[in-house]
Amino acid sequence: MHSLAHTSPEIDALEAKAMLAAQAGREAEAVQLWNRILELAPNHTRTLNALGQRAFRQGDIPYARAAFQRIVEADGTVPQQWIQLAVACRRLNDEMAEERAIQGALRIDPRDLVALILRANLLDRQGKLHQAFQAHGAVAAVAPPMQQLPPDLRPAVTEAFAHLAKYNKDKGAFLDSYLDQFYPTFAGENLNRFRTSVDIMVGRKKRFDSQSLQYHYPNLAPIEFFDRGEFPWLDAVEQATHEIRDEFLEVLNTEEGFTPYISYPPGVPVNQFAELNNSPRWNAFHLFKLGQRVDANAARCPGTMAVLEHVPQPDQAGRTPAAMFSLLSPRTTIPAHVGVSNARLVTHLPLIVPENCYFRVGNDTRQWIPGKAWVFDDTIEHEARNESDKLRVVLIFDIWHPHLTPPERTMITALTAGLNAFEAG
Amino acid sequence: MQMSRNDVRALAATGLDALRRGDARRARDALEEVVRQGALDAEPLLALAYACRLLGDTAAAMAAVDGALALEPRHLRALLFKGDAMAGVGDDRAASSYYQFAVQAAPPAEQLPPDLRGEVERAREMCSRYARKFEDFLLARLQGSNSDGNSSSARFAQSLDILLGKKQVYFQQPQAFYFAELPQIQFYERSVFPWMDDVEAATDAIRGELDALLAEGTGFSPYVEGDPNRPRKEQSGMTGNPDWSALYLWKNGRAVPENIARCPKTAAALARVPFSDVANRSPSVLFSQLRPGARIPPHSGLVNTRLICHLPLIVPPGCGFRVGNDIRTPVVGRAWAFDDTIEHEAWNDSDRTRVILLFEVWRPELSEEERGLVRAMFEGIDAYTGQPPSWSI
Numbered sequence A: 001m002h003s004l005a006h007t008s009p010e011i012d013a014l015e016a017k018a019m020l021a022a023q024a025g026r027e028a029e030a031v032q033l034w035n036r037i038l039e040l041a042p043n044h045t046r047t048l049n050a051l052g053q054r055a056f057r058q059g060d061i062p063y064a065r066a067a068f069q070r071i072v073e074a075d076g077t078v079p080q081q082w083i084q085l086a087v088a089c090r091r092l093n094d095e096m097a098e099e100r101a102i103q104g105a106l107r108i109d110p111r112d113l114v115a116l117i118l119r120a121n122l123l124d125r126q127g128k129l130h131q132a133f134q135a136h137g138a139v140a141a142v143a144p145p146m147q148q149l150p151p152d153l154r155p156a157v158t159e160a161f162a163h164l165a166k167y168n169k170d171k172g173a174f175l176d177s178y179l180d181q182f183y184p185t186f187a188g189e190n191l192n193r194f195r196t197s198v199d200i201m202v203g204r205k206k207r208f209d210s211q212s213l214q215y216h217y218p219n220l221a222p223i224e225f226f227d228r229g230e231f232p233w234l235d236a237v238e239q240a241t242h243e244i245r246d247e248f249l250e251v252l253n254t255e256e257g258f259t260p261y262i263s264y265p266p267g268v269p270v271n272q273f274a275e276l277n278n279s280p281r282w283n284a285f286h287l288f289k290l291g292q293r294v295d296a297n298a299a300r301c302p303g304t305m306a307v308l309e310h311v312p313q314p315d316q317a318g319r320t321p322a323a324m325f326s327l328l329s330p331r332t333t334i335p336a337h338v339g340v341s342n343a344r345l346v347t348h349l350p351l352i353v354p355e356n357c358y359f360r361v362g363n364d365t366r367q368w369i370p371g372k373a374w375v376f377d378d379t380i381e382h383e384a385r386n387e388s389d390k391l392r393v394v395l396i397f398d399i400w401h402p403h404l405t406p407p408e409r410t411m412i413t414a415l416t417a418g419l420n421a422f423e424a425g
Numbered sequence B: 001m002q003m004s005r006n007d008v009r010a011l012a013a014t015g016l017d018a019l020r021r022g023d024a025r026r027a028r029d030a031l032e033e034v035v036r037q038g039a040l041d042a043e044p045l046l047a048l049a050y051a052c053r054l055l056g057d058t059a060a061a062m063a064a065v066d067g068a069l070a071l072e073p074r075h076l077r078a079l080l081f082k083g084d085a086m087a088g089v090g091d092d093r094a095a096s097s098y099y100q101f102a103v104q105a106a107p108p109a110e111q112l113p114p115d116l117r118g119e120v121e122r123a124r125e126m127c128s129r130y131a132r133k134f135e136d137f138l139l140a141r142l143q144g145s146n147s148d149g150n151s152s153s154a155r156f157a158q159s160l161d162i163l164l165g166k167k168q169v170y171f172q173q174p175q176a177f178y179f180a181e182l183p184q185i186q187f188y189e190r191s192v193f194p195w196m197d198d199v200e201a202a203t204d205a206i207r208g209e210l211d212a213l214l215a216e217g218t219g220f221s222p223y224v225e226g227d228p229n230r231p232r233k234e235q236s237g238m239t240g241n242p243d244w245s246a247l248y249l250w251k252n253g254r255a256v257p258e259n260i261a262r263c264p265k266t267a268a269a270l271a272r273v274p275f276s277d278v279a280n281r282s283p284s285v286l287f288s289q290l291r292p293g294a295r296i297p298p299h300s301g302l303v304n305t306r307l308i309c310h311l312p313l314i315v316p317p318g319c320g321f322r323v324g325n326d327i328r329t330p331v332v333g334r335a336w337a338f339d340d341t342i343e344h345e346a347w348n349d350s351d352r353t354r355v356i357l358l359f360e361v362w363r364p365e366l367s368e369e370e371r372g373l374v375r376a377m378f379e380g381i382d383a384y385t386g387q388p389p390s391w392s393i
Helices: A009-023 A027-040 A045-058 A061-074 A079-091 A095-108 A113-125 A129-142 A151-179 A192-201 A234-239 A241-254 A302-308 A406-424 B005-021 B024-036 B042-054 B058-071 B076-088 B092-105 B114-144 B154-163 B196-201 B203-216 B257-262 B264-269 B368-385
Strands: A258-260 A282-289 A323-328 A332-337 A344-352 A357-361 A364-366 A374-376 A382-386 A392-400 B244-251 B285-290 B295-299 B306-314 B319-323 B326-328 B336-338 B344-348 B354-362
Touching (some): A009 A027, A009 A045, A027 A045, A045 A061, A079 A095, A079 A113, A095 A113, A113 A129, A129 A151, A151 B368, A192 B368, A234 A241, A234 A344, A241 A344, A241 A392, A282 A302, A406 B114, A406 B154, B005 B024, B005 B042, B042 B058, B042 B076, B058 B076, B076 B114, B092 B114, B196 B264, B196 B306, B203 B264, B203 B306, B203 B354, B244 B257, B257 B264, B285 B344
Antiparallel strands (some): A258 A282, A282 A323, A323 A392, A344 A374, A344 A392, A357 A364, B244 B285, B285 B354, B295 B344, B306 B336, B306 B354, B319 B326, B319 B344
């Protein structure tokens, strides 16, 4: 503020007296002193502010507005000066002046939350739907988390989020019916990823990326469930469903060879798997484990092993392939998590599936159907639920990501051997 | 015998005092008793570890520091002690993981006492030494088993850099529209775009037309123009800045006839280009001029359904371009296509102006059907808002 330019010992003395009078509740005397200051220095901003605020409190909005107007003309370097002018103009229903004042605040600080809220509010009142959407978006983008907000700003920010949600909902509905005229042209084409893109744009779905915990392979598309056509060998796997299930049931009868699916060594942080760590609620019978054939178990499932021979299993010693019967107990949930590397994908062949079992990868929640296999990217967040009273059993095995070339696979195998040698050395 | 809390505290002080004097044996005796009485924090255990180390009892030192870390897993001195102990027994991997954790757990240097500052710095050096060792080992190993995958697969090489922590993973961050399930590629392989041959072959002719435009000195305007009706985004001073300026042949899907008329050969060279055509948005085709010393700050583009192509025309030394973790130097006449929704930046550290021809093409992965739907969807959005979009390439 440039009020220093208007100071003089006389003004300072008057100001001090006015402040004392105001604090002591001697309003009339304070006003008299302030008016005296303005006679000496008409643009004394602190005095204009005191008089304007007082008038605003007492309902004399025209006076307050005039005082605030003089402040921005004399100084105008602080957003708050423009904001109080905007609020006064709003009380007087002068939208043009209100808009100018809001712009004044935003010229100084484009991210001033209160000014952004006022602008969104003005555009709402003016019925400017699409501009209001942009303005609410700016409020949402600038606002800190709710608990860090001053309580008086929380309702406005909450409203901005509600406004955005409503706008996106309406926009989504509009686009759905607008696009309906085009979809029939492409009947039979796979337009799923386009539909997903629209869902993400209007907030009906979230975007999920591949988040490899250990080894990220770049340039691959983050696909939740892969197109069945990429895996012609799945036919043979599915055709063997009965045989595989029979072998599993044999194994189940003996109750030998099962281990908890999650079994961290002591001392390792257990994260979201605390509940399932070393728990028989999520059990596995391994045919391949960490890249190695489990001979004792494999010998009991010759048919299943024969099927796996024709599958493009990855080759990363000490890590993959894995292949196992995965047993999910009644009323058990595998919490959302991501896998170690997108260089491999995971195949499910459902064997025993009670009702009310669900599997989610990213946005896509599906139900297992016995004998119908699928392939998904386990580096995209996924979770499984068995809400039934019965056991759920799926044959799970790793495969190479189909978009890796043979030289790339060879190099990844070599890389793994290198890692192992380093860790052994 | 159970001692009172005060007595235990006094005994711990005695132990620490003995340790400071270098009397490890007395320190150990006192601190062991403190531990037997039930240590409440890591300090006496860590002091005991120091004492045992001085006495050459590695096993006891390790047990004591483990006890300290069990009580306070992020205790900085205990982590450093453990890292040193593991390094001492030759377990590089374990040592490196403790040093790494210590570096992560450490507060900013200015909040640390001076002696710890040096210690954390030492841990950081140990981490990078181990990282180099790991890298050398792995690279030597891969060279030995090379099936020439390393040279033929740029993405394998990139995966290795990410694994070694030399590069980070960058994802698409479109500001306006994200098309799902597309590969996240920074620079595309040149072979994906056979039509680039025509464009590159016409470099000299295009350059000739550009020279004429530059000689006239008109028609270039700031690349980033502010829109008074939209929230002003942080563009780090690029808005309205003539350091980065453009002359458009097509702008947001509309031809600029007076400029095209001045560049007939450029227009002809672009005849086979699969421009992304979306009403009110694209394509844009422009000469992009970056002044000496200027820098376009890191940013990401609007939609991932198109790629941006550059044909460098005037490139003084000292110009560079980064997309994600890939930094390249533009070469006159050599076009490239990149995903501008991955964070990218450009700079011109020379004392002369840099000029490229820039245009937008459909992403090659999108089918005709998908392109048609993207077009229709944006038309739908314009129908919904009843106004042209605020759009700048």
